[in-house]
Amino acid sequence: MSLLERIRDPRDVRALPPAQLPELAAEIREFLVDKVSRTGGHLGPNLGVVELTIALHRVFRSPDDLIVWDTGHQAYVHKILTGRAQGFDDLKQQGGLSGYPSRDESPHDIVENSHASTALSYADGLAKAYERRGLLGQHHVVAVIGDGALTGGMAWEALNNIACSDRPVVIVVNDNAWSYSPTIGGLAHHLSTLRTTRGYERFMQWGKRVLHRTPVVGDPIYGALHGFKKGVKDMVAPQGLFEDLGLKYIGPIDGHDEQEMEFALTRAKAFPGPVIVHAITQKGRGYAPAELDDADHFHGVPVFDPETGLPVKATGPTWTGAFADELVAIAREREDVVAITAAMLGPTGLDRFAQVFPDRTYDVGIAEQHAATSAAGMAYGGLHPVVAVYATFLNRAFDQVLMDCALHRAGVTFVLDRAGVTGDDGPSHNGMWDMAMLRIVPGLRIAAPRDEATLRAELREAVAVADAPTVVRFPKGGLGPNIPALRHVDGYDVLEESGRPDVAIVAVGAFAGLGIEVAHRLKAQGIGVIVVDPRWIQPLPDTIVDLAAAARLVVTLEDGVRVGGVGDAVGAMLRDGGVDVPLQVVGVPDRFLTHGKRAQVLAECGLTAQEISRGIVETMARCADPLDAQDETSQSTTSVADQPLG
Numbered sequence: 001m002s003l004l005e006r007i008r009d010p011r012d013v014r015a016l017p018p019a020q021l022p023e024l025a026a027e028i029r030e031f032l033v034d035k036v037s038r039t040g041g042h043l044g045p046n047l048g049v050v051e052l053t054i055a056l057h058r059v060f061r062s063p064d065d066l067i068v069w070d071t072g073h074q075a076y077v078h079k080i081l082t083g084r085a086q087g088f089d090d091l092k093q094q095g096g097l098s099g100y101p102s103r104d105e106s107p108h109d110i111v112e113n114s115h116a117s118t119a120l121s122y123a124d125g126l127a128k129a130y131e132r133r134g135l136l137g138q139h140h141v142v143a144v145i146g147d148g149a150l151t152g153g154m155a156w157e158a159l160n161n162i163a164c165s166d167r168p169v170v171i172v173v174n175d176n177a178w179s180y181s182p183t184i185g186g187l188a189h190h191l192s193t194l195r196t197t198r199g200y201e202r203f204m205q206w207g208k209r210v211l212h213r214t215p216v217v218g219d220p221i222y223g224a225l226h227g228f229k230k231g232v233k234d235m236v237a238p239q240g241l242f243e244d245l246g247l248k249y250i251g252p253i254d255g256h257d258e259q260e261m262e263f264a265l266t267r268a269k270a271f272p273g274p275v276i277v278h279a280i281t282q283k284g285r286g287y288a289p290a291e292l293d294d295a296d297h298f299h300g301v302p303v304f305d306p307e308t309g310l311p312v313k314a315t316g317p318t319w320t321g322a323f324a325d326e327l328v329a330i331a332r333e334r335e336d337v338v339a340i341t342a343a344m345l346g347p348t349g350l351d352r353f354a355q356v357f358p359d360r361t362y363d364v365g366i367a368e369q370h371a372a373t374s375a376a377g378m379a380y381g382g383l384h385p386v387v388a389v390y391a392t393f394l395n396r397a398f399d400q401v402l403m404d405c406a407l408h409r410a411g412v413t414f415v416l417d418r419a420g421v422t423g424d425d426g427p428s429h430n431g432m433w434d435m436a437m438l439r440i441v442p443g444l445r446i447a448a449p450r451d452e453a454t455l456r457a458e459l460r461e462a463v464a465v466a467d468a469p470t471v472v473r474f475p476k477g478g479l480g481p482n483i484p485a486l487r488h489v490d491g492y493d494v495l496e497e498s499g500r501p502d503v504a505i506v507a508v509g510a511f512a513g514l515g516i517e518v519a520h521r522l523k524a525q526g527i528g529v530i531v532v533d534p535r536w537i538q539p540l541p542d543t544i545v546d547l548a549a550a551a552r553l554v555v556t557l558e559d560g561v562r563v564g565g566v567g568d569a570v571g572a573m574l575r576d577g578g579v580d581v582p583l584q585v586v587g588v589p590d591r592f593l594t595h596g597k598r599a600q601v602l603a604e605c606g607l608t609a610q611e612i613s614r615g616i617v618e619t620m621a622r623c624a625d626p627l628d629a630q631d632e633t634s635q636s637t638t639s640v641a642d643q644p645l646g
Contacts (some may be wrong), residue, residue, distance in 0.1 A: 002027055008083045010108075012059040021258045025050045028077060029286040034590035035088040037306040041099055042073035044284040044298035048176050052279055053077040055261035056142065056172070061268055063107040065140040066126055070119030070149045071299070072100030072112070076172065082108040085425045091425040093498075094596030100426055113428050115393065116366045117152025119143040122172065124158050127167040136167060138237075147175040148343055151365030155352060163246035166273045170245070173276060174255065176283040183220070222410075237583055238542035241291050242276050251278025256285060278408020295346055319455065319474040320417055324349030326456040327386060327415075328356050330463060338465060340375055340387045342368045348388035348417050368393050372400035372412070379410040384463055391416035391473060393430025398437060401469060406441045411466040415459070419473035419607075420510060420559030421588060431473075432588045436473060436510075436564035439538055446471045446538035448509030450495075451482045458535060471538075475510045475559065477598070485533070492532045496520075499528030503553035503616060506544065507531055507556040508566050514559050514609060521613035525555075527620060539556060539564050544570060545577040552623060559607075586612055 004027040006012055016024065027048050036043045037495050056067060057337060062082065069075040072355075079097065080088075084106065090096025101109035130136040150173060212376060231596050242249045248271055251262045261279060268275040284290025284297035289309025291297065303312045315406035320478065330335045331353065338360045339353045345363060354361040364371045368389055375385040394401070394416060405412050419431040438446055447462055449455035455474055462470035485493035495512060496519040503522060507515030516533045522529045532547060534540055548554045554574070556567035567585030574581060586607070593601050602608065606615075 004031060004080070004085065005136060007081060007085065010081055011061055013054060013081050018259060021051075023623055025054060026286070028054075028080060031080070031085065031088070032076060033287050033306050034413045035091060036076075036301065037304050038089070039091040040300075040302045040304075041091055042076065042300050043287070044293075044296065044301075045074040047077040047175075047287055047290060047298075048281040048283045049074050049144075050077050050176055050256075050285070052144075052172070052174060052255045053081060054279060055258050055265055057081050058262055059265040060142055062138055062166075064138075065142065066123075067108070067128070067144065068108055068119040068122050069143045070111075070143060070145040070155075071116045072147065074144070075101050077619060078108070079106070080104055092426075094594070094600045098426050099424065099506070100596055101429070102426075110271070112426075113142050115396065115428060116149040117145075117553040119145050119149070120155050120158030120162065121139055122422070123169050123171070124162050127162075127165075127169050131167055140168065140170065142170045142172065144172045144174060147173060147177060150367055151343070152367055153309045153369060159245060159247070162274045163583055168272055169274045170268045171274065171276045172265075173251075173278045174281055175252070175278060176281045186214065188431040242522055248273060248275040249278065250275060251280075253277060253279045255279035295351075300347075309365065315478070317452065317479045319452075319479055320347075321347040322455050323388075323415060323417075323459065323472075323474070324352040324453045324478060326459050327353055330460060331360065334384070334463070336383050338362065338378065338383050338385050340364060340365055340371050340385050341402065342371050342387075342389055343392065343431050344389065348390070348415070350388050365374045366393065368397040369400050372397040372414075373404040376400075376404045376408055376410040378406070379405075379412050384411050384413065384466070386413045386415060386463065388415040388417065390429070391419040391434045392429050393423075395437065401438070401444070402441050402472045403625035405469040406444050408465045409443060411467045411471055413459075413462045413465075414469065414471045416471060416473040418476040421593065421598055421601050423601050424595050426595035427592035430588075430593055432560050432593075434471070434473060435537065435558065435560040435566060436568075439564060439566075439569060441469075443468045444538060445469075445536060446473065447535065448537050449535070450507075450509055450512035450533050452479050453482045453484075454533075454535060458594045461536075471598040473509065479565060481518070483533075488531070489543055489547075491536045491543045492547075494530065494532055496531035498523045501530040501547075501550055502528040502552045502620065503530075504547050505529060505531045506547075506554065506556045506570060507533055507568070508537055508556070508560075509533075511557040511559050514607070515610070517609040518555075518557075518613050518616070521609060522616060524604075525613075525617055527617070528611065537569070540569055540573060541549060541574075545573055545579055546581075548574055548581050549577075549579045551581060553582050553584065553619060555586060555612075557612070558587045560587055561590050563590045571597065582619065582623060584616065586615070599605060 003024045014292060029047055032046055084097060087097040092099045101112055101113060103109055120143050123141045127136060127141045130139050145267055170383045213250060250264050250268055254260050264277050268277050304310060306313060339350050341348055341350045341364045342364055343366045345351045345354060350361060364374060371387050375387050378385045394414060416431060416434055419434055421432060422429050435446060436597045438444055446466060447458035449458045459472050462472050483495055486497060496516045505515045505519060512533050519531045556570050558566045562585050565587050567587060571583050574583060
């Protein structure tokens with residue numbers, strides 16, 4: 001039996017003799033490569049925290065001691081050491097292990113949110129709660145945060161609060177000089193400088209070993225050297241940044257030396273106040289393809305061949321790729337167009353822009369709020385910034401979009417990648433709130449392209465707007481074929497039309513193809529239907545009212561939450577226009593969705609052509625019954641997902 005097979009609980013980790021820990025670390029790395037190559041996932045970050053995580057679970061007693069991970073994609077090793085190794089065959093699969101900590105999985109998991117820079121605030125709150133209840137000391141609070149996440153504003157707000165108290169909180173900085181991209185900014189430079197002190201630390205360790213063995217003069221000489229330690233380190237690396245805040249600093253520590261990590265964490269655990277343990281790690285450690293990958297060291301990978309590190313499936317054209325190419329083309333024509341990323345240059349496609357226009361590309365770190373307001377400043381200064389982020393991460397910058405961009409009529413374009421249901425990254429990564437959230441921002445305009453052609457066209461339309469913020473949103477993954485319009489009406493494209501339009505379907509963005517499929521099913525039932533794509537869903541074209549007035553039922557399809565989404569906007573337009581036509585709103589239910597493949601999650605929500613068509617047919621049948629018609633309200637906003645399926 002391997003060492004890893006014997007690990008069922010952190011107590012098993014603590015029971016191992018130190019001599020066996022390198023073997024355990026090697027087995028974990030082999031296990032990670034084998035399992036993640038079959039399912040996809042965050043490989044590089046976890047290869048880098050193997051020894052660090054082992055040391056954490058040997059020093060602290062989880063779950064009595066609370067370990068908060070920031071972000072959760074570096075928690076695979078934690079899952080393994082807390083008894084979940086057998087579940088890795090189904091990592092990120094529907095019904096299987098989450099790719100992030102999950103309270104439903106284990107009492108060892110505390111924070112499920114995969115958004116960065118939150119762990120320190122959570123740890124601060126836990127420490128305050130335990131202090132108030134007289135439990136602090138019985139329970140230790142540990143926050144593990146990467147150097148990339150430490151660039152986020154929330155992290156610094158939390159540090160400010162943690163440092164002003166004597167509550168013991170252990171902050172482990174996993175410093176691998178990366179988030180998705182290399183960590184940038186003043187903090188990155190500071191940590192880089194601190195890394196240079198490793199030579200000094202090794203010299204002091206050598207001095208301790210050698211001089212203590214030297215008769216008579218050894219101890220005095222070492223004492224003198226140690227007395228100079230603070231001054232020497234401050235000359236080599238001004239670590240006062242942390243200590244001046246009031247935080248005890250331990251480091252830098254070799255994060256791949258388990259015994260050194262254990263010693264440092266033991267010291268931190270015993271300290272009666274907040275402590276930072278600065279661990280230097282290597283992203284992708286122990287797997288050559290990941291170590292040699294200059295792009296992101298296998299940060300997030302699809303299914304791949306573990307022998308070569310190459311993806312098993314060749315990827316076709318993607319939404320992200322089409323956006324990236326078109327933005328470069330636009331920037332060749334307009335010198336005022338610049339790009340902003342929040343530490344996600346590659347994942348958002350801005351790496352292509354940066355290759356062509358490096359002096360027009362700005363990486364602000366994990367700081368979406370700063371990105372939005374900085375963009376407003378750029379717009380006032382005569383530029384047109386394009387801010388590319390995942391849709392779920394724009395949630396964090398809502399106030400800045402509202403008060404800094406919209407209020408000031410700033411010509412800023414936000415490009416939201418991975419909008420709608422993303423699937424296997426779980427509830428916090430679904431970009432399903434953007435349309436509902438942004439609809440209430442005065443003056444802001446939202447484009448939802450349905451295919452590559454409309455993505456390119458609507459991106460150009462967005463950057464042409466100089467007096468208001470604009471948003472272009474699109475889903476994760478591969479592009480389907482272009483969907484040409486049958487004809488153009490003022491404000492929308494007609495995509496499908498058959499007979500008298502009994503049913504008018506307003507299909508938003510990537511759901512255009514779904515709308516056409518639904519139309520084909522309805523046509524087979526003898527129901528006349530028209531499918532339209534408004535292209536810009538904020539503001540909606542007034543002609544939607546005329547479209548609805550000619551139909552017996554209006555259906556909206558959107559890959560966002562139903563509450564406050566496009567369907568609600570259409571309903572308001574119909575009421576304001578005095579159009580008394582039933583409305584069926586089809587969208588994502590207002591709940592957090594479990595992880596799984598995108599198609600599986602959509603099916604679970606009833607968002608398939610079959611379920612939607614059946615719901616429409618049932619609604620039409622009720623509307624045709626005179627007795628039922630008396631009970632019909634003018635606006636019926638039911639989701640197919642809420643209707644009985646029998």
